Amino acid sequence: MTDYTAEQKQIVEEILSIKHTDYYRVLKVDKSANDVEIKKSYRKLAIKLHPDKNKHPKASEAFKVIAKAFEILGDNSKRKMYDMTGSDPDSRSGGGNGGNGFAAGSGFQGFPQGFQGFQGFPQGAGMGGGFNDDLFNMLFNMGAGGNNGFSFQFGGNGMNGMGDNGFFFTNPGMNARRRANQQHRTNRRNGQNQQQQQEGPKWLATLIQFIPLLIIFFSMFMNFLSGGSDSYNFRSNSKQFHGKPPVYQYTKFDKYEIERLTPKYNIPYYIDENTLNDFNGRKDSESELSGLDKYVENKYIEQLQFGCKREMNYKKDLIDGAKGILFNDWETIKKAESMELPHCQRLEDLNLL
Structure with a gap:
């Protein structure tokens, strides 16, 4: 008798059957997914695949796959590089001791009794091509x-x-x-810094206390001006739904298997059965479900617009960085100009760009 269920076996085999660098499929999210959706999906998978919960012999391997995917997609800079290249950003990192490095503690000929190495430095730490700024x-x-x-x-x-x-x-x-003079200068600098901090303007401390309130009032004011797109009463063409927007997915996953289409662009999205039952139990269910469809469509377009802007800014930064005073890095410029912009392309397909 096995120590794991059929469901646990299925999720392990499903994750391991996906190409490990296809991070969006591994985490079961869209390329347009935001940070919150990525974290939420990862947590669900982590609970199902953690070796302490899942006793399948390959659960640990599957858990490492989703952890790697979250490491890339959960980091904005790594995610940008992955979206551009489609490969693991960490696989191109340099490092190592290089060909000309020497290891601490290995002895350095030509000095009396040999070179004794760096005290407190790990054995074998090189000074070759992989030497970084901190070291x-x-x-x-x-x-x-x-x-x-x-x-x-x-x-x-x-x-x-x-x-x-x-x-x-x-x-x-x-x-x-000499050592005493150095210590004296250090103590004097520390004393001056401490005195400057103590003598800072008192009005600044008072202002800092009110910053949280100012942020709250500013957010409320901006939400009022924008009409509250995330408000609890969403209206569009006399159709509405009341209450907080329910959880939905743009891909069919887990219990989110009831498909609906948005009104204008026919964008599919998925809700669970409990959400549908909640809407069906209302007085004007069809009108409220139509309002939900419109709300989801607006959110989808907002995510595409945000992603497109991020892609275009990244492309521009690459091109600007490759242009120098004396010469240009034409290889980087050419690569940036041919770079795919998936969010922008999707907007163009919808005739929104």
């Missing part, structure tokens, strides 16, 4: 305060420590006076 700042003491470098030791009378201004050489004993 660079840390190694060359360019971080905040200038006191985050490592200490070196070359044999018996080597150089020890890294100060605010780079390397300094000492005899076997550290220059205590």
Whole structure:
């Protein structure tokens, strides 16, 4: 007897049958899905696939697939790159120790007793092509305060420590006076910063307390001017539905399997049976369902317009960034100009662009 149900087996096999880089299909969302819809779909799948809940032998593998999909689609910059290329953005990241790097603690010939490495630095950490900015700042003491470098030791009378201004050489004993002066300057800077913070304008603190109220009033005012497209009483051509908009999907998924079409553009969307029963139990059910259809259509077009604007801005940024003072990166410009804009294309198909 197996420890998992037929439903658990089905969801595992379904996820593993999808191409792992087809992240939208993996998370069962549209390309126009917003962040909230992506997070909600991921949570549902995670509950069904987590190895603690699903004892199928491949549940862990399926869980990693949806986790990777959420990692890409849940990050705006990674999602933009994925939408443009259709491949995993992380797969193109560079790194490694490079061909010319050397590892800490491996010994460096030519110094007395060998080069002892960086204290506090992991063994084998390279200084080749994959060397990043954080390590660079840390190694060359360019971080905040200038006191985050490592200490070196070359044999018996080597150089020890890294100060605010780079390397300094000492005899076997550290220059205590120099260290004391450095500490004094650091303490003085910290004291000045603390004093400036304490003497800040009191009116600013008072204003900050009222910022949440100002935001609330501003949102209410803007919602009033816009007619409240997300209000609890949506009206369109004398048709309406009352109450908060129900949950719906643009793709058939799970319990959302009752299909409806929007009035003007025949865009399919799906609601669950409980939502339909709720509308059917109302006095003017047909009128309210028609109002819901119009509301969903407006929201769909809004998402397309937002996505198209985001795609066009990204394309423009790529082209502008490839244009230099002395020369242009024509390969990047050509790639950006031929880049597909799926949201804009959908608007064009609907004769809205």
